[in-house]
Amino acid sequence: MARLGTADNFLSARGFSAFSFSRISCISRFGNFLNSKPKTKNSKLVSALLDWFAVNARDLPWRRTRDPYAIWVSEIMLQQTQVKTVIPFWNRWLRELPTIEAAAKADSAKLHKLWEGLGYYTRVRNLQKAAQQIVNSSRSRGDEAQINKKSETPHVVSYKFPEKFEEVLALPGIGRYTAGAICSIAFNQPTPILDGNVIRVLTRLFGIAENPKDKTTNAKLWQLAETLVGRAVLCPPRRGEDTAPYHCSHLNQSLMELGALVCTPRNPQCMICPVQKLCMACAENRVEELPNLGKREKATARRFAAFVIERNGKFLVRQRPAGVVNAHLWEFPNIEVTGARLDLPEIFKSEFGGVPEKISPLGTVKHSITRYRITLEAFTASSKRVSPGNGVWKTPAQMQSLAFNAAHKKLASAAAKSILSDR
Numbered sequence: 001m002a003r004l005g006t007a008d009n010f011l012s013a014r015g016f017s018a019f020s021f022s023r024i025s026c027i028s029r030f031g032n033f034l035n036s037k038p039k040t041k042n043s044k045l046v047s048a049l050l051d052w053f054a055v056n057a058r059d060l061p062w063r064r065t066r067d068p069y070a071i072w073v074s075e076i077m078l079q080q081t082q083v084k085t086v087i088p089f090w091n092r093w094l095r096e097l098p099t100i101e102a103a104a105k106a107d108s109a110k111l112h113k114l115w116e117g118l119g120y121y122t123r124v125r126n127l128q129k130a131a132q133q134i135v136n137s138s139r140s141r142g143d144e145a146q147i148n149k150k151s152e153t154p155h156v157v158s159y160k161f162p163e164k165f166e167e168v169l170a171l172p173g174i175g176r177y178t179a180g181a182i183c184s185i186a187f188n189q190p191t192p193i194l195d196g197n198v199i200r201v202l203t204r205l206f207g208i209a210e211n212p213k214d215k216t217t218n219a220k221l222w223q224l225a226e227t228l229v230g231r232a233v234l235c236p237p238r239r240g241e242d243t244a245p246y247h248c249s250h251l252n253q254s255l256m257e258l259g260a261l262v263c264t265p266r267n268p269q270c271m272i273c274p275v276q277k278l279c280m281a282c283a284e285n286r287v288e289e290l291p292n293l294g295k296r297e298k299a300t301a302r303r304f305a306a307f308v309i310e311r312n313g314k315f316l317v318r319q320r321p322a323g324v325v326n327a328h329l330w331e332f333p334n335i336e337v338t339g340a341r342l343d344l345p346e347i348f349k350s351e352f353g354g355v356p357e358k359i360s361p362l363g364t365v366k367h368s369i370t371r372y373r374i375t376l377e378a379f380t381a382s383s384k385r386v387s388p389g390n391g392v393w394k395t396p397a398q399m400q401s402l403a404f405n406a407a408h409k410k411l412a413s414a415a416a417k418s419i420l421s422d423r
């Protein structure tokens with residue numbers, strides 16, 4: 001008993017029960033157990049995920065680089081946006097603004113135009129602020145002179161993206177998830193990540209029934225993510241890998257990839273899942289219940305009337321001010337409507353000062369911004385007297401170089417077509 005107790009302590013310190021010890025000790029009589037490392041659930045998970053990712057990872061453009069700037073841009077674009085939507089935006093961005101310095105120097109109109117259609121425009125403004133911060137702190141440290149001295153083309157300065165997690169986290173628009181993603185993917189550091197996909201995978205794998213938004217549960221999930229990426233450091237190179245494999249990078253990406261491709265919100269494909277045997281939700285038939293996200297906040301419906309007003313081949317458009325939703329983007333004049341009745345001539349008069357000669361329906365665009373479900377009813381209108389207020393007259397060609405939000409971009413296309421069909 002004493003000997004068993006000693007061995008039991010030895011094994012329990014490594015996460016094994018007396019039961020597993022007695023079972024393994026039988027095996028050890030036949031195999032050389034003491035010379036082989038027993039595998040815990042976490043190390044099995046990490047191994048299985050790395051093997052699966054090596055074969056199944058999608059070939060995404062930002063996965064062909066380790067440039068932290070390019071990875072950072074992809075991570076910011078991917079917030080709230082699907083991979084297939086992001087690909088052309090990312091390619092265009094990297095073509096137009098290939099360096100941190102280019103992003104720092106770009107004018108606001110260009111930045112917004114490059115982001116046009118991705119939504120959540122605060123992201124792009126923060127991205128530029130962060131790029132400017134990197135350039136400025138590089139300059140104040142004198143890095144520029146150093147880089148210039150060494151560079152074969154002295155006027156080309158490549159500013160260095162910070163590598164320390166705390167420094168990355170301190171940049172505008174970068175939270176714990178994004179800092180962890182950049183540090184792990186670009187620099188292979190064991191920094192955890194926790195986004196919607198990873199939350200879904202972890203709550204199912206570990207059978208976590210509590211709401212992931214609860215503080216304690218959230219902390220537990222971060223801890224699990226940290227343990228797994230920490231395990232990846234210990235993983236020996238897989239077959240065909242070099243001696244310094246990017247395991248932290250691959251492990252974090254494998255969790256996101258599994259959530260995107262296999263462990264999906266609806267109809268997860270447990271039958272082909274590489275970690276099915278280790279999955280608690282699957283074993284207990286609780287997959288559909290997890291993650292427990294609680295009740296969804298109900299979306300609020302809002303209704304707007306927009307006027308597409310043409311004069312001599314030009315349309316009246318205006319730029320949204322700073323500090324509001326969709327700040328700096330362009331739009332057709334519009335007004336929020338409350339109540340069921342839509343008195344268009346009255347609205348027109350109060351907005352533009354003149355009496356409309358003709359108002360005709362152009363179309364309805366439905367879209368969502370944050371928790372608002374928006375219905376935008378658009379009308380073409382004509383009047384001899386229109387006071388443009390803070391608007392300006394632009395031709396369809398000029399409008400093409402302005403950044404509109406998705407709904408108003410549709411109106412801009414419809415407006416341009418209406419002019420062509422009138423000719």
Ligand code: SF4
Binds near residue numbers: 263270276279282287
């Ligand atoms: S077995 Fe099913 S629920 Fe579990 S991780 Fe895999 S896909 Fe998700």
